[in-house]
Amino acid sequence: MPATAAHGPADSYTPGHGSRDYRVSRYELDLDYRVSSNRLAGHATITAQASTTLATVVLNLAGLRVQKVQLDGQRVRRFVHRGTQLIITPERPLPAGTWFSLDIRYGGTPAPQLGNWGEVGWEELTDGVLVAGQPTGAASWFPCNDHPGQKASFGYTITTDANYRVICNGVLVSHSAKASRETWVFDQPEPMASYLATVQIGRYDLRTLMFPADTTDHRAGRPVLQYLGAPPALMAKAQTALARQGEMMESFETLFGPYPFATYTVVVAGDELEIPLEAQSLSVLGPNHLTQDWESQRLIAHELAHQWFGNSLTATTWADIWLHEGFACYAEWLWSEASGNSTAADRAGAAWRGLSVSPQDLMVGDPGPESMFDDRVYKRGALAVHALRRAAGDGPFFSFLRAWTEEYRFGSVTTSDLCGTADRICGAVPGFDARTILTPWLYRLPLPAL
């Protein structure tokens, strides 16, 4: 992080969230949770490095009470918890470059946080818990440097009531039972933005999704392990709805490059959900998303595509949210084509016609915080991707997609980064210039001709 970037707001879309003054490399979250009373007792161990001289360390935590803070095992001068910010003052300022460790004990009754985007974060289900962190919900359950450009690895140790299953990001390391409590340990080694951290708790069964032999990733010589967690009563319906996910995975690995994580888990919550949600290495659907019609299948494809676009490659700032949603929406169209449904060009035409009769007053490349999840960011963002494909031709375009996901794997990205990779891979195509192609779609208001 350049020195000049320090001290400013981390992101104008989410004021008060995130800090550029230090970087977290690892969160260890040890949580004890009681489902019936929604009581959480947490112990977060955060390993971080100062990017500038730190007189205070500012984290985000909302709706929970902090009991104790230690820095490198020592007491701190003071800590103040105000609104969504936890401001920690060490005994002495931490020089730039210093590695430090924070131990934070906290607890209470976690609740979703209300923002521009409705309620986000920790949410009680009829029987269990769902965490939907995008964009500022992470602070509802752990102290964090809450910003998409701040990626860290995670470890979770979660103890809860027996007969519930806990599903987090990453890989299940161990599971043990003691009296009426069970403990679940997960490791998420690849860097992850805080909003993608999640815990799902429910009376779930877990199955390995079995697909025909064609799900093997032949380049890497391994199949991507895919799991399904669902209430027993919904398991059969969920398996039917996900019957083509193996083909989807194979298709996306061919088009986008290797699946970025060790496993992929789909959780079906017991309660209906307005929209599915993506988290790193897992997605969450509602029982209302379990049909075989296009509306459900496109959402299943969309959430899977976010593993490449959004989770492995994460926008450095929220203004570039089209790098997540435009690509995930375009992936729906690619799956439509690959699965023998409408071609991507037909889907693009239909989206264009829809946009042509919608207000053209949104700048997709910087939509503003209120509109970052506006459907036009998704559709017009996907049309911007389609415009690159049309200009480059299929061969160079798909080479570019694979180069993009490889070059910035597990990293933070901007639209300029995208243009750089596109120009490098497609530059030999006469007249190709990514910035010139994208500008009318992203940074002008009138809808360009398709």
Ligand SMILES: [Zn+2]
């Ligand atoms: Zn999405």
